[in-house]
Amino acid sequence: MMLAILTSTGAPIAHLVGHWPALQPYPVINPISGLLLLCLPAIHDRVSERRIHPVSLWGAIGVFAWLTVCFTVIVPTSAWRDFAAWSVR
Numbered sequence: 001m002m003l004a005i006l007t008s009t010g011a012p013i014a015h016l017v018g019h020w021p022a023l024q025p026y027p028v029i030n031p032i033s034g035l036l037l038l039c040l041p042a043i044h045d046r047v048s049e050r051r052i053h054p055v056s057l058w059g060a061i062g063v064f065a066w067l068t069v070c071f072t073v074i075v076p077t078s079a080w081r082d083f084a085a086w087s088v089r
Contacts, residue, residue, distance in 0.1 A: 009037055031068075038064055 013033050038060040045052045074080055 009034065034067070035064060 013030050017029050041056040042052045042060060045056045
């Protein structure tokens with residue numbers, strides 16, 4: 001559940017960057033902050049249990065890989081834009 005919640009934090013961070021002019025020249029803030037938030041469960045496991053649970057590690061890697069593939073391969077296509085326009089109507 002933690003990984004599912006952390007993947008939805010991109011929109012508030014992008015909103016913050018959009019409304020804070022000092023952060024606008026830095027477009028890498030959103031992916032880096034997302035990566036840091038995905039690392040939090042593994043950091044918590046390491047500190048509290050002295051080991052990293054496999055779900056904390058592989059779940060975060062899987063979510064980050066999926067988001068990276070999604071935003072670099074799928075989102076730029078015209079098919080995705082057509083689908084997004086259709087879903088908003």
